[in-house]
Amino acid sequence: MEEDGRRTLVMGAVALLVIVVLIGGFLIWRHDPKAELTVKSIPNDLTLTLNGAPIAASGTIEVRPGTYQLLAKRDGFQSYEQTLTVRGTDPVSVEVYLYANGPVGVEWGKNNPEQEREAEAAAGRRYDEIQARLAAKYPILAQLPYIGPDFKATYQNSKSDPTNPEAISVKILVYGPSGKKEALEWITGNGWDPASLDLIYTTG
Incomplete structure (x- = not known):
């Protein structure tokens, strides 16, 4: 009988601990808002880091509100760096396009014509956007x-x-x-x- 009482006491303690952990986890989650950061990169095998930590070249991750430094590198291409600001839980989308600056990058473009065309189209859009903002600013x-x-x-x-x-x-x-x-x-x-x-x- 005494053993049954101890077992009941242990089970009650375990159940209480589980409830405390669940409630604590919920409170932490509720006060730790995160936003979705979606990245698309060309070349799709570049090395991408967010505040120095490696992330997938293309995909979606969760990030806390704040300011981040995105750095993209690949042999044969010009590196790219961008500062991102995440506010609250608003999703953020980023397109990263590196442009060839050497023989390795030129060869990659020949072997990946679809990605090369998409990068060129993005460069045209980016140029037009910059020119429009310059005209408005100056x-x-x-x-x-x-x-x-x-x-x-x-x-x-x-x-x-x-x-x-x-x-x-x-x-x-x-x-x-x-x-x-x-x-x-x-x-x-x-x-x-x-x-x-x-x-x-x-x-x-």
């Missing part, structure tokens, strides 16, 4: 190149932010004594703020 682009009496205005990749594909510098080639003054008058006369532009002056 209205002056609609007037460039512009030739004034003593200056010529063009643009180039940003000198102050060279790694940002969505930043530019306005290059003013001054070839007359009043070139700089005329350039500033042309800028302000069109309603643009010189202080908001990354201006580069050269002479020639």
Whole structure:
């Protein structure tokens, strides 16, 4: 009888422990929101890391809210790095396309024509998107190149932010004594703020 009592006590303790673990797990899960991160990569055999930890080149994983660094590498291709921000449980989708920068990458493209075409199409879409954002951010682009009496205005990749594909510098080639003054008058006369532009002056 005493043994039955001990068995009942042990079983009760085990049942209580299971309930505590389940409740604790539920509370942790409820206060630990995660979002789905879906990645699609070309080449599909590249090496992909998220904050330094390897993940599948293509697929879906769960991540907590926060900021992440995505890094893609493969022999024969230009590496790609992107900062991701995950907010709450909102799903995040990322497309990673590496572009060949050597014989190994060119050969891979020949052997994988479908993926190569998809990467080229993505490059075209990305270029169009960047150009649209640049045009919205820099209205002056609609007037460039512009030739004034003593200056010529063009643009180039940003000198102050060279790694940002969505930043530019306005290059003013001054070839007359009043070139700089005329350039500033042309800028302000069109309603643009010189202080908001990354201006580069050269002479020639």
